[in-house]
Amino acid sequence: MTLQDLIDMKAAALEKARNAENAEALEGVRIEYLARKGLLPKVMQELKNVSPEEKPMFGKTVNDFKNELAERIKTKQAEFAASGTSAGAGFDLTQPGQWQGLGTRHPITQITDRITRIFQTLGFTVADGPDIETVWNNFDALNTPADHPSRDEQDTFYLNNGDLMRCHTSPVQVRYMMEHKPPVRIISPGRCYRRDTPDATHSANFHQVEGLYVDENVSLADLKGTLSYFARELMGPNVKIRFRPHFFPFTEPSVEVDFTCHVCNGKGCRVCKNSGWIEILGAGMVDPNVFQSVGYDSSKVTGFAFGMGIERITMILYGIHDIRNLYENDVRFLSQF
Known part of the structure; x- marks a missing residue:
């Protein structure tokens, strides 16, 4: 894999995460790229085959890829949670609230x-x-x-x-x-x-x-x-x-x-x-x-x-x-x- 191939993969992954319509689709993007058997871990295994001249930039691009995609997924998950969008289902208004216990004085x-x-x-x-x-x-x-x-x-x-x-x-x-x-x-x-x-x-x-x-x-x-x-x-x-x-x-x-x-x-x-x-x-x-x-x-x-x-x-x-x-x-x- 060349550096340009990696850049193209990064752009495609970010676009998939941006266009995910629900939490289920977003989870699919996460598994495809970030899971233990996903594409990014496989790319990391190919790092040893990259030429010495490209290896520093290749490694930096992989790390940026991983961090940006994880942040994009996290942001999208927060948007789904705020709008009540779960795995294809709306928010259940009849579900009991989860109350946090009140603190007390020391x-x-x-x-x-x-x-x-x-x-x-x-x-x-x-x-x-x-x-x-x-x-x-x-x-x-x-x-x-x-x-x-x-x-x-x-x-x-x-x-x-x-x-x-x-x-x-x-x-x-x-x-x-x-x-x-x-x-x-x-x-x-x-x-x-x-x-x-x-x-x-x-x-x-x-x-x-x-x-x-x-x-x-x-x-x-x-x-x-x-x-x-x-x-x-x-x-x-x-x-x-x-x-x-x-x-x-x-x-x-x-x-x-x-x-x-x-x-x-x-x-x-x-x-x-x-x-x-x-x-x-x-x-x-x-x-x-x-x-x-x-x-x-x-x-x-x-x-x-x-x-x-x-x-x-x-x-x-x-x-x-x-x-x-x-x-x-x-x-x-x-x-x-």
């Missing part, structure tokens, strides 16, 4: 919305901020000392210009306080980034919700009352809450907050490691140094702050044992929610 989104609604009933508003932050907003303004481990490059994603990917959503609180005078009552849900090795309970990219309340005469009792209400709304009316002394650079005093295990109701099980309690969040009274950084008078106002990991709460509420399941986009897993 479990992290569901829990974020649930937490947000609870705090909105207490008068908190939602504040947002950038994922890329300055060192001052992320560390300095939050009273984090220069030698704190979280500042190390092995824990934090630094950028070439000196900025970083925020380690928590606390910088949103700094930005908000610098732009608004007290009283302040906000929550700030969002993504955070840390240099963690991914495993069943850790990820380099995760979500947090942090809260801040600043006004005159805000006390630790207000913090306890707020979080107790949150616990009951999130876990149910029978949940109990306890506060354990802890340390955070930006709060003093600081506490870790535990809820009774929702699986065993505080009796002890595998989920809570037989303690009856599950650690949920960290909190405390805002350190006066933080107020000084944002221009607040700590002699006139006080406040509390808290923060919690959304993935952790999601895993607890839904009984998920591996955090990586939340990021793999496996429909079999996500369809459960």
